[in-house]
Amino acid sequence: MNAGFNLGRTGKGQKTLHLVLEHELSELRLLMERQAGVLLNCPQEVFGAKVSAYLQSRRLSSVADLIGRLQTSDAECERLLEQILDGETGFFRHPVAFEVFEKEILPELRVRKAGEGTQSLRILSAGCSTGEEAYSIGLAVCEAMKEAAGSWTIHILASDVRQDALTFAERGLYPHAALAALPRPLVQNYFAKLDQHFLAKPRLRNLITFTQMNLVRPAYLGRFDCIFCMDVLPHFSSAQRVALAQRLHLYLEPGGYLLLGDGEKLPAADVTFQSESHQSFTLYRKPFAAAARAAKF
Numbered sequence: 001m002n003a004g005f006n007l008g009r010t011g012k013g014q015k016t017l018h019l020v021l022e023h024e025l026s027e028l029r030l031l032m033e034r035q036a037g038v039l040l041n042c043p044q045e046v047f048g049a050k051v052s053a054y055l056q057s058r059r060l061s062s063v064a065d066l067i068g069r070l071q072t073s074d075a076e077c078e079r080l081l082e083q084i085l086d087g088e089t090g091f092f093r094h095p096v097a098f099e100v101f102e103k104e105i106l107p108e109l110r111v112r113k114a115g116e117g118t119q120s121l122r123i124l125s126a127g128c129s130t131g132e133e134a135y136s137i138g139l140a141v142c143e144a145m146k147e148a149a150g151s152w153t154i155h156i157l158a159s160d161v162r163q164d165a166l167t168f169a170e171r172g173l174y175p176h177a178a179l180a181a182l183p184r185p186l187v188q189n190y191f192a193k194l195d196q197h198f199l200a201k202p203r204l205r206n207l208i209t210f211t212q213m214n215l216v217r218p219a220y221l222g223r224f225d226c227i228f229c230m231d232v233l234p235h236f237s238s239a240q241r242v243a244l245a246q247r248l249h250l251y252l253e254p255g256g257y258l259l260l261g262d263g264e265k266l267p268a269a270d271v272t273f274q275s276e277s278h279q280s281f282t283l284y285r286k287p288f289a290a291a292a293r294a295a296k297f
């Protein structure tokens with residue numbers, strides 16, 4: 001099959017995307033939402049081209065064939081997600097959010113938790129793609145805790161539904177270009193140069209555990225002081241967004257912070273978050289128990 005992607009018309013006047021029919025794409029979107037809980041909401045032409053390429057790479061003759069496999073194989077479902085989900089990411093990709101993290105959140109957590117006698121931080125990077133977000137969090141924490149290094153226990157759990165992205169992330173090996181915008185001393189202190197790449201040094205790499213997780217499904221993760229869930233909500237249907245907001249609330253410690261991507265907002269859900277605007281970035285916070293009774297957003 002030719003992987004080229006042309007909109008055409010069949011004899012019945014139905015639009016085709018190469019060998020992929022539009023109604024088949026709709027069926028595929030519905031199936032993936034039902035089966036994996038993931039909303040494949042990229043534009044139809046992009047989706048059609050990706051499905052067409054997937055059929056070719058798997059040597060499948062038709063979408064019907066693919067649908068048959070998806071209905072019986074979780075592995076097929078995972079493979080398709082790996083090829084189709086948008087994994088766009090980068091180091092410190094949402095600069096305002098990271099500035100708030102460095103200047104407000106980390107200093108507050110540091111003072112409060114030290115006062116409580118618990119010198120530990122747990123942070124979740126949910127939908128971490130190829131790891132740049134998790135390593136950025138690690139870099140920010142290392143810098144903020146520099147003088148107190150050794151006396152704090154830091155753990156960053158980074159998860160994604162795509163195993164191929166996690167395998168890449170686990171290596172901690174990035175091309176020069178990925179780190180080009182970072183201050184040179186930061187790169188020198190936390191990465192080792194390897195030919196045309198930089199490898200995260202153990203002091204950074206060892207802070208992070210990568211694990212596969214579909215955020216649509218409930219999981220027991222313990223509580224976090226801070227959760228990054230950036231540019232993940234667009235992959236969720238409205239109902240799933242509400243469920244995710246409730247789940248993220250559950251995963252947060254009282255007083256814990258939730259950071260979404262720039263311009264993203266939580267849906268109204270039956271849980272209480274306080275919110276604070278920083279330009280187009282909204283910082284959410286789970287109230288301490290007493291404040292929860294007063295402030296509903």
Ligand SMILES: C[S@@+](CC[C@H](N)C(=O)[O-])C[C@H]1O[C@@H](n2cnc3c(N)ncnc32)[C@H](O)[C@@H]1O
Nearest residue numbers: 085087088089127129160161214215230231235
């Ligand atoms: C656009 S990328 C954003 C990556 C990173 N958070 C950032 O902002 O740089 C979205 C990521 O969410 C992941 N994702 C989408 N749906 C997911 C789900 N149901 N569970 C876990 N991860 C999911 C995708 O695989 C992708 O890596």
